Amino acid sequence: MVESVVKNWQGEQVGETTFELRVAKEGTASHIVHRALVRQLTNARQGNASTKTRAEVRGGGRKPWRQKGTGRARAGSIRSPLWRGGGVIFGPKPRDFDLKLNRKERRLALRTAFVGRIDDLIVVEE
Numbered sequence: 001m002v003e004s005v006v007k008n009w010q011g012e013q014v015g016e017t018t019f020e021l022r023v024a025k026e027g028t029a030s031h032i033v034h035r036a037l038v039r040q041l042t043n044a045r046q047g048n049a050s051t052k053t054r055a056e057v058r059g060g061g062r063k064p065w066r067q068k069g070t071g072r073a074r075a076g077s078i079r080s081p082l083w084r085g086g087g088v089i090f091g092p093k094p095r096d097f098d099l100k101l102n103r104k105e106r107r108l109a110l111r112t113a114f115v116g117r118i119d120d121l122i123v124v125e126e
Contacts, residue, residue: 002115006123014125023112033116036109039099051091054079060086 002019024032056058060079067074081089101109 002118004118004121004123005058006125008125017123021111021115022108023115024108027072029116032105032109035101036106036113039101039106042097042099047097049090049092050094053091054081054087056102057085057087085090 002021004017004019005013006015006017008014023029054077057079060077064075064078065072077083077086079086081087
């Protein structure tokens with residue numbers, strides 16, 4: 001149970017009100033609020049960074065020189081990651097960063113965070 005002051009638009013105290021909020025226990029409160037915060041921040045990520053692999057780079061279809069007899073290293077494509085203009089080896093690809101949090105856990109975390117800031121609460125009368 002949380003007590004709060006009710007004020008009018010002129011800033012005068014008009015009365016008091018109580019909120020009946022079920023919050024997390026002290027031992028788990030910071031954990032569940034942290035999980036909700038991490039979920040909120042990761043779900044806001046776009047995750048659309050992308051690079052081209054050797055298969056996606058344009059060109060490089062034929063073998064640049066024969067396999068043996070040239071004195072140079074074996075090469076199968078000019079788009080190898082070792083070559084300038086070649087593909088990127090383990091570059092980023094678009095992916096989804098969404099984290100799941102159960103609905104009851106989300107609501108419990110929100111209520112717990114709300115009660116943590118209850119001293120800053122001002123209820124305004126209509």
